[in-house]
Amino acid sequence: MKAVRKLMKVFITRRIPPEGMKILAAAEGCEVSQWDSDEPVPRSELLKGVEGAHGLLCLLSDKIDKEVLDAAGPNLKVISTMSVGFDHLVHSEIKKRGIRVGYTPDVLTDATAELTVALLLATSRRLPEGVEEVKSGGWSSWKPLWLCGYGLSGSTVGIVGLGRIGMAIAQRLLPFGVKRLLYSGRTAKTYAAEVNGEFVPLDTLASESDFIVVSCSLTPETQGMCDKAFFRKMKKTSIFINSSRGAVVNQEDLYEALSSGQIAAAGLDVTTPEPLPTNHPLLTLKNCVVLPHIGSATYSTRGIMSALAAQNLLGGLQGSDMPSELSL
Amino acid sequence: MWGSRMALRRLQKIAVAPLSVKEGITSKIQREMSTLQRVYVTRQIPPEGLRILKESGQVQFELWDSDDVPVSRAELLKKVKGVDGLLCVLTEKIDAELLDAAGPNLKVLSTMSVGFDHLSLDELKKRGIRVGYTPEVLTDAVAELTVALLLATSRRLIEATHEAKTGGWGTWRTLWLCGHELANSTVGILGLGRIGVAIAERLAPFKVKKFIYTDVAPRPELARAINAEYVSFDELAKQSDFLAVCCALTPETKEICNKELFSKMKNTSIFINTSRGGVVNQEDLYEALSTGQIAGAGLDVTVPEPLPTNHPLFTLKNCVILPHIASASYTTRNAMSALAANNLLLGLRGEPMIKELKL
Numbered sequence: 001m002k003a004v005r006k007l008m009k010v011f012i013t014r015r016i017p018p019e020g021m022k023i024l025a026a027a028e029g030c031e032v033s034q035w036d037s038d039e040p041v042p043r044s045e046l047l048k049g050v051e052g053a054h055g056l057l058c059l060l061s062d063k064i065d066k067e068v069l070d071a072a073g074p075n076l077k078v079i080s081t082m083s084v085g086f087d088h089l090v091h092s093e094i095k096k097r098g099i100r101v102g103y104t105p106d107v108l109t110d111a112t113a114e115l116t117v118a119l120l121l122a123t124s125r126r127l128p129e130g131v132e133e134v135k136s137g138g139w140s141s142w143k144p145l146w147l148c149g150y151g152l153s154g155s156t157v158g159i160v161g162l163g164r165i166g167m168a169i170a171q172r173l174l175p176f177g178v179k180r181l182l183y184s185g186r187t188a189k190t191y192a193a194e195v196n197g198e199f200v201p202l203d204t205l206a207s208e209s210d211f212i213v214v215s216c217s218l219t220p221e222t223q224g225m226c227d228k229a230f231f232r233k234m235k236k237t238s239i240f241i242n243s244s245r246g247a248v249v250n251q252e253d254l255y256e257a258l259s260s261g262q263i264a265a266a267g268l269d270v271t272t273p274e275p276l277p278t279n280h281p282l283l284t285l286k287n288c289v290v291l292p293h294i295g296s297a298t299y300s301t302r303g304i305m306s307a308l309a310a311q312n313l314l315g316g317l318q319g320s321d322m323p324s325e326l327s328l
Numbered sequence: 329m330w331g332s333r334m335a336l337r338r339l340q341k342i343a344v345a346p347l348s349v350k351e352g353i354t355s356k357i358q359r360e361m362s363t364l365q366r367v368y369v370t371r372q373i374p375p376e377g378l379r380i381l382k383e384s385g386q387v388q389f390e391l392w393d394s395d396d397v398p399v400s401r402a403e404l405l406k407k408v409k410g411v412d413g414l415l416c417v418l419t420e421k422i423d424a425e426l427l428d429a430a431g432p433n434l435k436v437l438s439t440m441s442v443g444f445d446h447l448s449l450d451e452l453k454k455r456g457i458r459v460g461y462t463p464e465v466l467t468d469a470v471a472e473l474t475v476a477l478l479l480a481t482s483r484r485l486i487e488a489t490h491e492a493k494t495g496g497w498g499t500w501r502t503l504w505l506c507g508h509e510l511a512n513s514t515v516g517i518l519g520l521g522r523i524g525v526a527i528a529e530r531l532a533p534f535k536v537k538k539f540i541y542t543d544v545a546p547r548p549e550l551a552r553a554i555n556a557e558y559v560s561f562d563e564l565a566k567q568s569d570f571l572a573v574c575c576a577l578t579p580e581t582k583e584i585c586n587k588e589l590f591s592k593m594k595n596t597s598i599f600i601n602t603s604r605g606g607v608v609n610q611e612d613l614y615e616a617l618s619t620g621q622i623a624g625a626g627l628d629v630t631v632p633e634p635l636p637t638n639h640p641l642f643t644l645k646n647c648v649i650l651p652h653i654a655s656a657s658y659t660t661r662n663a664m665s666a667l668a669a670n671n672l673l674l675g676l677r678g679e680p681m682i683k684e685l686k687l
Contacts, residue, residue: 146651278493294504299506
């Protein structure tokens with residue numbers, strides 16, 4: 001009698017870059033089904049697609065909660081997310097079922113830190129305003145004080161959450177002449193010494209920074225942390241940047257702070273919700289730059305994330321090591 | 329809100345009212361004033377400079393009291409008659425006509441800029457007029473803006489903000505708005521001076537693999553600071569993933585960035601110019617961008633300035649254009665203003681300037 005090889009069912013919730021698909025195609029014993037689109041999988045399709053799956057490869061726009069896990073059933077051994085953030089995964093339910101989780105830290109650190117610095121500079125040096133003026137005929141001639149911004153030279157930068165990405169941001173900002181580098185978080189980090197980082201309470205960071213960059217993960221503790229009380233402590237000339245998760249910021253309070261001149265300007269790569277509705281008040285402010293969550297959006301990085309997510313998935317299916325496993 | 333309106337109002341409060349040679353002045357003051365050297369200032373420069381001029385007690389000055397609008401040629405030619413010193417910005421052409429109109433008293437010209445392509449150096453030298461300018465105080469701001477422009481171009485920030493505002497933003501997608509990253513790239517600098525070095529220093533922690541540069545001759549000391557390799561113009565074109573133009577505009581560099589350069593560049597490369605518009609052939613640049621010969625371009629300087637709003641470059645998604653704001657930070661513009669004022673006063677006293685241009 002021929003031995004029947006048991007196929008592992010895999011569901012992929014989106015079209016992913018070819019680097020990852022190639023790896024899965026080459027893997028033996030994998031039956032891959034996929035929502036083969038650039039647009040998100042509808043909820044009903046997701047619930048259908050995961051039925052009986054051993055492995056699930058998803059993106060941060062897919063909420064993996066009790067309903068999805070129930071629909072998948074007991075075969076599900078591994079969830080591999082193509083992101084470093086995991087606030088879209090309901091930990092308690094996943095842990096309860098003994099499902100392993102893979103994610104993609106490190107490989108996107110450079111691209112995300114780069115985008116965060118790009119966003120900070122675009123905000124502080126008023127690039128979108130400048131581009132608008134040029135296109136609309138607002139540019140008449142060179143003028144001494146027109147479109148002046150705040151430079152990094154001689155400034156104090158405060159990083160909320162000096163993790164991998166926060167550290168990479170700090171390293172990229174230093175050569176611009178930053179005088180002081182402050183950071184806040186649950187604990188001090190020994191590696192902060194590399195960037196002369198000073199560990200301070202959040203309040204101190206708020207009141208002493210010229211540039212604040214939020215780089216922490218979204219947890220119950222950090223949810224809504226940047227609110228009215230926070231903005232009230234900031235300098236009138238300060239710049240606020242968030243490329244972590246939208247929910248860390250209270251957007252109504254941010255709007256108030258920006259429109260009343262309590263802070264000079266803000267740059268956001270993440271919002272609540274995503275996408276931000278086009279009639280949202282923040283989009284009406286000249287001193288607010290909003291990007292559509294493109295932190296890791298470079299060709300090479302997305303390809304690497306795709307490959308890593310595929311490798312994590314296979315590791316989980318085979319019951320062996322994953323290159324990047326998330327401990328829940 | 330942006331400090332500009334608030335800052336400008338604050339600054340205007342402490343800005344100096346120009347000394348007026350109108351009626352109501354006593355003869356004593358008139359006698360004192362006639363011993364003061366006469367100066368014309370062609371724009372409402374930031375308050376630091378105006379304060380320095382007033383408090384010097386050395387000069388009486390007239391001012392074209394607008395931050396926004398340059399002085400007209402006719403007005404300028406009238407006002408410079410008989411002045412000892414002239415403080416200008418880069419929108420005024422200082423040529424034979426103007427120097428003739430000014431007459432033989434003119435000893436010092438001080439420009440509030442590092443570029444001097446608006447000055448006829450031969451005419452100034454011929455007349456023994458000393459020239460002050462403002463290098464170094466603006467290096468940080470210019471390097472910062474150049475990096476800002478490079479990143480805005482390579483990471484497609486303008487396209488992205490537009491999508492966020494106009495409903496193009498769906499949910500997170502894997503390849504949407506992807507750009508080219510600095511990590512593992514080769515950055516090329518055309519013209520390695522103070523600003524070129526400052527740009528490279530700021531780019532280094534983005535994990536740039538290699539810095540290369542070209543110039544009229546090698547610049548070993550500057551190159552050592554950033555570990556940059558001297559290459560030919562052709563090699564710069566071929567090897568650069570990011571090419572930043574940092575040279576002065578001279579007859580030799582005029583339109584040096586043309587179809588010959590662009591045709592040798594990689595089709596994934598990004599071209600950035602924050603030097604002078606005249607270094608680039610804009611028709612050739614348009615061709616290169618629209619045919620995909622290069623991936624994107626960012627310009628802070630154009631020909632002319634302002635660039636007319638119907639210019640073809642504006643139709644391209646992969647071309648970012650800024651209105652010459654490289655040195656536009658509050659502290660920097662005030663520092664330039666102060667330096668220009670001090671250069672002027674020192675020159676008028678026959679003393680060494682802080683920053684004098686060798687003619």
